[in-house]
Amino acid sequence: MKQAALSQRLDLRGKRIAVICARFYPELAEMLLEGARTALHECNASRQDVDVFDVPGCFELPLAAARVISSTRFDAVVALGAIIRGQTPHFEYIAAECARGLMSVQLETRCPIGFGVLTTESYEQAEERADPRRGNKGYAAAMAAASLLQIPA
Numbered sequence: 001m002k003q004a005a006l007s008q009r010l011d012l013r014g015k016r017i018a019v020i021c022a023r024f025y026p027e028l029a030e031m032l033l034e035g036a037r038t039a040l041h042e043c044n045a046s047r048q049d050v051d052v053f054d055v056p057g058c059f060e061l062p063l064a065a066a067r068v069i070s071s072t073r074f075d076a077v078v079a080l081g082a083i084i085r086g087q088t089p090h091f092e093y094i095a096a097e098c099a100r101g102l103m104s105v106q107l108e109t110r111c112p113i114g115f116g117v118l119t120t121e122s123y124e125q126a127e128e129r130a131d132p133r134r135g136n137k138g139y140a141a142a143m144a145a146a147s148l149l150q151i152p153a
Contacts, residue, residue, distance in 0.1 A: 010146040012045035015075040017145065018068040019050060022081025022117070024057040028130045032080040032116055035136030040078075043146045058083050058117055059094050062101025069111045076145040078114040080138050082126045085119075095119045112148030116141025 019036050021029050033052065040050055051074075055064045058081040065077050079102055085091040098117055106113040116138045120126040129137050 010043040010143070010150060012040060012043040012049070012146055012149065015045060015049060015149060016073055017045055017050045017076050017078065017142075018065075018074040019052045019078045019080065019142075020061055020064045020068065021052060021054050022056070022058045022061055022079075023054050025082045025084070025123075025126065028082045028118070028126050029054075029080060031127075031130035031132060031136065032082075032118075032138030032141075035130070035132050035138030035140075036078050036080060036114075036116065036142040038132065038136075039139040039142035039146070043143075045146075057081065057094070058098040061098055061117065062105050065102060065113055066105045066109070069105065069109045074111070076112040076114070076149050078116060078138070078142045078145050080116040080141060082118040082120070082130065084123055084126055085121050091119075110153065112145045114141035114143070114145030114148075 021033050023029050061079045068074055083095045102113050118126045118129050128134050
C-alpha cells in the first residue's frame with residue numbers, strides 16, 4: 001500500500017506525538033523532520049499536538065524517548081536521525097545501540113516509536129533517504145507510529 005493511501009486511513013486527531021530529532025547532521029535532520037510533519041499532518045494531527053525535541057546525536061534518542069514517554073503526555077514517538085559509516089567501528093556501536101535502545105523502550109513502555117534513523121555508507125545515501133522528494137524516511141517513521149496507534153492495546 002502506498003504511504004499516501006495509508007495516511008487516508010489513519011486518524012491522529014486528539015493524539016499527542018513527540019518527534020525526537022538527532023541534530024548531528026542538521027540538514028538531514030531538517031529533511032527528516034519535514035517528512036515526519038507532513039505525514040502527521042496528513043493523518044490529521046494538529047500542530048499543537050506535535051512537540052519536537054532535539055538531541056545532539058542518535059545515541060541520545062533512546063533516553064530521550066524514555067523521558068518523553070514517562071511524562072505520560074504523548075501517545076507515540078517518532079525518532080529521527082542519521083548515522084553515517086566512517087573509518088572506525090563507531091558506526092556499528094552507535095547504530096546497534098540506538099536501534100536496540102529504541103526497541104527496548106518501545107517494548108517496555110508499550111508506546112509506539114516510529115524508527116526514522118538512517119544508517120548509511122555515505123552522506124549522499126543519507127541525503128537521498130532524507131529528501132522529501134526522493135522517499136523521505138521521516139515520513140515513513142511517522143506513518144509507522146501512526147499505524148501502531150491504530151492497534152488496540
